[in-house]
Amino acid sequence: MEFEEVVQRLKYSINQPLPGKEAQMRMSPRPVNLSRFDPKLPPNHRKGAVLILIYPQNGQAFFPLIKRPEYPGVHSGQIAFPGGKMEEDDESLTYTALREAQEEVSIDPSKVEILGKITDLFVPASNFLVSPIVGISNEIPDFVPEIREVQRIIPTQVSQLISPEINKTTILEINDQIKLDTPYFEIDQEMVWGATAMILGEFIQLLEKGK
Structure with missing residues (x-):
């Protein structure tokens, strides 16, 4: 697109x-939590924000996803949007999303x-x-990954998201007791699932509504 x-x-x-919720649930692992x-x-829940940044490349719309490094944690090695935890000094969740995207x-x-x-x-x-924050840039950002994060x-082309070839499902074994019927997007040979896929599920419907 x-x-x-x-x-x-x-x-x-x-x-x-x-x-x-209904758009998010379309890409939720099942049984749904x-x-x-x-x-x-x-x-005691914590607040965080991610940035969905749309930018042009050869006239087409793209946005960046990132792959987290392997570490002892629940999101090790997963695909995500740039983003992270809201700090006490952050004036808003939009500020959080932009700050984290700059850092990462x-x-x-x-x-x-910022569109909203x-x-x-x-x-x-x-x-x-x-909180997913949607923004646009009129130029390709000069991306530099923060090696620790x-x-x-x-770089992901928006038109990929509406291609049925990348929309797949698999049985994901979390441990010996938990197996999830998991919808996901296969993007650049990576499995995009969970919260990131659920956010993308709503993002796709926004594109459809905007026709």
């Missing part, structure tokens, strides 16, 4: 009622136009309420 078309669709649809959607979140992949906040926020998603495994950056 062309950059200008994607921008116009998002500018329209992000100011309409959001697809929300309904605690993700409980309006009463744990009192060197996106320049001054060159990002889509539906929050609670991630039980890490106790985070994640980012194994690699994956």
Whole structure:
């Protein structure tokens, strides 16, 4: 999809009622962990934000995904958007998303136009309420991965998301007791699942609504 078309669709649809939970659930592992959607979140939950940054490359719309390095933690090696925890000094979740994107992949906040926020998603495994922030850049960012937090950056073409060839399912064995029927996107030979896929599920519906 062309950059200008994607921008116009998002500018329209992000100011309409959001697809929300139902769009997210389309890409949720099954059985669905309904605690993700409980309006009463744990009192000790943490807030975080991620940035979905749309930028042009050869006239087409792209956004960056990142691969986390291997580490002792629940999101080790997973594919994600740039983003992270809201710090006490952060003035807003938008600020958090931009700060983290700058720290992780060197996106320049001054060159990002924020379009808005889509539906929050609670991630039980890490106790985070994640706010996806959508922004645009009129030029290709000069990406540089922060080696401790980012194994690699994956430039992703928006039009890929609506290609049925990348939308797949698998049985994911979390441990001996838990097996999940997991929808995912196969992007650049990587499995994009869980919260990132669920956020993308809503993002795709925003593009559809903006036609």
